[in-house]
Amino acid sequence: MSVKKTTTIVEQLRRAQMSELLAMNKRLDGRGLRDYRELRIDVGLIKKANGSALVSLGNTQVIAGIKVEVDEPFPDMPDKGLFICNAEVLPLASPYAEPGPPDEDAIELARVVDRGIRESEMIALDKLVIISGKKVYAVFADVSVLNSDGNLFDATSYAVVAALLTARIPKYDVQNEMLVKSEETIPLPINTIPISVTMAKIGDSIIVDPTAEEEACMDARITMATDEHGRICAIQKGGSGTFSPEQLTEIANIAISIGKERREKISNLAARE
Amino acid sequence: MSVKKTTTIVEQLRRAQMSELLAMNKRLDGRGLRDYRELRIDVGLIKKANGSALVSLGNTQVIAGIKVEVDEPFPDMPDKGLFICNAEVLPLASPYAEPGPPDEDAIELARVVDRGIRESEMIALDKLVIISGKKVYAVFADVSVLNSDGNLFDATSYAVVAALLTARIPKYDVQNEMLVKSEETIPLPINTIPISVTMAKIGDSIIVDPTAEEEACMDARITMATDEHGRICAIQKGGSGTFSPEQLTEIANIAISIGKERREKISNLAARE
Amino acid sequence: MSVKKTTTIVEQLRRAQMSELLAMNKRLDGRGLRDYRELRIDVGLIKKANGSALVSLGNTQVIAGIKVEVDEPFPDMPDKGLFICNAEVLPLASPYAEPGPPDEDAIELARVVDRGIRESEMIALDKLVIISGKKVYAVFADVSVLNSDGNLFDATSYAVVAALLTARIPKYDVQNEMLVKSEETIPLPINTIPISVTMAKIGDSIIVDPTAEEEACMDARITMATDEHGRICAIQKGGSGTFSPEQLTEIANIAISIGKERREKISNLAARE
Amino acid sequence: MSRLMSEEGIRIDGRRWNELRPVKIEVGVLKNADGSSYIEFGKNKIVVAVYGPKEVHPKHMALPDRSVLRCRYHMLPFSVEERKNPAPSRREIEISKITREALEPALILEDYPRTVIDVFIEVLQSDGGSRCAGITAASVALADAGINMRDLVAACAAGKVGGRIVLDINDEEDKMGEADMPVAYLPNLKQISLLQLDGKLTADEYRECLNLAISGCMQVYNMQREALMKKYFSTADKGGEDEEE
Amino acid sequence: MSRLMSEEGIRIDGRRWNELRPVKIEVGVLKNADGSSYIEFGKNKIVVAVYGPKEVHPKHMALPDRSVLRCRYHMLPFSVEERKNPAPSRREIEISKITREALEPALILEDYPRTVIDVFIEVLQSDGGSRCAGITAASVALADAGINMRDLVAACAAGKVGGRIVLDINDEEDKMGEADMPVAYLPNLKQISLLQLDGKLTADEYRECLNLAISGCMQVYNMQREALMKKYFSTADKGGEDEEE
């Protein structure tokens, strides 16, 4: 059953302080309301994966690895490859994380990141068919959070995107309905790069890229992913607060404009293999 | 490990009151010792299921759905279809129910209902073969308890029986060892209608169709299913008390005579689609 | 997560007493430091298993059963049969055992016994192939601890070894790529008999075949398995203490010399079917 | 792709772009629960029970200053085309969470310190929009349980199908359409407590969709009020929109 | 169907209709347990341990006025034809429950408030009637543990095989026969604490079966008494039927 994580007295006090600052357009770490923390992306760290990326967003650190297997397609989608995204918050990521199967937060994280990639049609799944109805590529994206300091949604999304952009998958030749793995590797067929932008509402302010401290005080959270044409392709509101319709219009504008500028940065960072 | 549910002080006091009444052949809700509560059966509520039935027995409410799939037969039974019965007491059914996998009570419930249907040979499993040894119908009966007020055994059994009686399954044509689903649907092949009758022993009295309040006070419980020829085809004694051999003879007579009269009622109710 | 079982105050007091005795080369049960408790092996108790052995080592009692099935080989080992070893400490084995899936101790136990048998190449897995790359024998060794009084490693290892030595498996004939089970049974193909010797370090003393009482007081534990040529084929150190390099040399000598003498005893006991 | 929208702007199930599917809401359908409701929303058939406010077990989960809200969204095995395993799927776990977050702002949890309120949503039959229907019904069941609330929560999706922005996506439209955007709305507070999107929308389409969904939520809200009034006021007068409960 | 009954009324394993399979009961076979027993009943081989009465963890499970009885019936992976997964099956969970309910009426749990008594039944090799053999052995192990009891519990099935009512169904008769009815009996209280039926019986057959099963339980009861006496009285005199322990 779903139940809210408890907030402490300290967090409630901190919230008061934070609201005061935000009323003056300031944040605890000195950033402006629309500023991201420093982003670093290292790709190719894991040679045993088909693709990998280690992303630091301020103190938040996540690692994504891509593994590609050959599998059967779903019976109702004989001409589509498979994309499966999993996330776990490792117990070393924070004093509050615990070993065990993914909890509702980790499941939501994986599903929202998956949605951004799937709905933007980032991967051309129709080009991942080897034998129609029988053999397709199955692309597994596994993300592990190494250090948790807020905005896991964007960090995870950037890591999966960067790992997919730089992945190399084996090429198969088909001989008499049998697959023969060739020496050659090929990149994944990519249509677009979706960019996730996560915002938090604290009091009346909308801030971008919240830290863990800010998340502990926030009323609500929202993640929007946009594609290269500036279309919104996935949204997830979170948290026990609400947004007004006007705020949601503002939020979409932020997501589209910041998305555009960050797309370039992320493509460049991911390309530096 | 199996362990008894605790009884409260209130239940113990209530038991004294109930025993006094029963000594005068009276029950708390005014029924006679051999009277069932009002029974309602609504079939066909769930269009996505092959068959379904919502059963109310007094305040006890259960819903059964039948799903039919094509599967392989068991290697030692190449010419039999499959019947699989599951039950769960949903957490909304009572203040004591909890989310999670079925506990020992729900497992016993499913297995006893399964036994009545299987041992009476209600479904002609030998007519559920599509290709001998290769393809058979697998009939899943899933029952969920929506409101729990005693005698889940009979309510669940009636719901599964009514859902099976009114189910429509796809017809398959076999062409070159391949199955082709036809437009046509057919009913399940039915041999007999088993009727479950559940009784409780409180003090020296045997009562039929116990409420939750009566079950909390009972010494022991017994469920007997009979077929159309008045043969007993499944028995399950429950509870931490005992029965004398004489009581068990009396109980069988009750089960057979009540079973006969209820069979007609249930066939009629189920037929009103 | 791995965490140490707690030791009680009584165990700590007992440890002082034990150390004094050991300093005089004496043990609580009167044995010498290098003496095993009485070993009994009864084979063939379980007719439904392909092989079985009930082993008593003092008050420690374990039962092993071998089940052989036909399965597919691992893709990277098309010409090897399979050997799978599982162990569980049944809840009836001691006041501290609990029902549930195997804990880290039971998993270590199974893996160490497996290692001794696998690394010694006791079973000629290459002779367990029926159709290369397609059908091989899968040998399941399941061990259950019935009464736990120390040195489960050796008792379990002897039980599995004895059950394997006396197992009879069905013979299959291959006709048109199909398997036909013949009436005939054959023994498992055996290369060597590995002998496990477990020692405990208490203070400066190394003792062989520790009881539960001794294990509760020990600093560290070590199990060494040797093959018929006196080669060491598996080692596992356990416990939160350490060994010096010199002690490890001494331990290897003990394992090799005792292993030789016990191998004969175990082969003889196992042969008495 | 099948034609989801006729040239006359008629949808596959005969509705116009701004039309809801048939909705039926009943209050107080389960005897044991403190509050309950049943909703039919298109082919969705969902029953909801509320238990609480009640004591918390284990006690350390209790909060000194407010009640703890717990939510479960669950589908029965026969509620979908392919029989569903009864164990909770990742999808059900996510929907349980966003449902809780959609309901929480409407509840005055501070009125019930040291207690828990349980909401159980059981999908008997599933169609497109089951999360919205579940939130709508849960909100009614919470009211039926007598929990103090700031507002009801009414939920409804809008989306893009066959190139047009339409209200209340059904199953086929969800699968074949271009976008689905579920929204939960607190009508008196004019706040949105659930927003998700699957599929692609331009900024303009997004705003259009949001407004259309809110208008759908207002229709749903009126049906919620009617259902509650029908139970609580014997002369089942169809409540006007400007009344507060 | 194979001939389970010869024309002379001889069963597939050579027994007559009213004959038990060979039974062997040993008491006190495990060192660590407070009470234990081993039974061979036909090809069934079962070991049972009792731990308790002992402290309860977690403490909130304790009852102020009586002991809590817990039971586990479990089959080892190699006890059956096809290797069994070690995790408890639905069948094992049901049998654990009906075993507990069969034993509970014989125990004076009120004598041990705030404690727990654990009964572990491990089937080393399984044949028809393993639940009855388990209950029989568990009852002996409880006596061996010194638990205060009103009576022993003796269990035995009767059933219908090849058209005849017969005692103590074995594995083949269970699979091929018409009915199997396990019964547990408290001989001194003349009460039945377990009754199940798989298969079809007329009312007359049912009564015949019940009586035959009870007569089988009386035979089992004498073997239980003998086994206990053998352990507890050095001059192992075969106990008469009218003695109480």
Added chain:
Amino acid sequence: MSRLMSEEGIRIDGRRWNELRPVKIEVGVLKNADGSSYIEFGKNKIVVAVYGPKEVHPKHMALPDRSVLRCRYHMLPFSVEERKNPAPSRREIEISKITREALEPALILEDYPRTVIDVFIEVLQSDGGSRCAGITAASVALADAGINMRDLVAACAAGKVGGRIVLDINDEEDKMGEADMPVAYLPNLKQISLLQLDGKLTADEYRECLNLAISGCMQVYNMQREALMKKYFSTADKGGEDEEE
């Protein structure tokens, strides 16, 4: 079998028999942890965090006289050739246990009664010897967390490959070689806290292997010290072997 050892005694990855793979150790790589480290050991890439000493939940796990050490060794799904299921395998559970037992003798747990110390080892990429690399890194992370220690724990395997006793087995050598013997060593106490063996060794080979592994551990120990000094002493002087930290 492929040639794992050339005629000139050169191994498949170019090393000599007594040579370690390239090693890199970093200290304090994770912000949230009380202590952390990152190690590259051949192709192994492992990150370790230490949390504690801290309060224990549930409280009954606490010990009155010392801290409780908990360890988890875990591999990420993409760390191995075939994608690994994220749930802990039997292998990971065993390694978690022997890792804890290898570290425990180095820690002065008595200094932190009623607390717990958690060690999390996450294998990002796995090669032969990941358990040794994990222990080595964990020991550094424990020092980084400021836990009182009697000694560091340095770990390294030796084994037999292509007929020769060699140091620090890599993945291919592990799969194709004759024996692999992981060792953990406390250099100042001259004690061994981990010893395992897979594969066959004569008594002489075993002694040779043990000595070689210990010499490998001493090399690892120096790298551990250097990494710690680099973090804790700004003038990163390469620490001599006779200095104590």
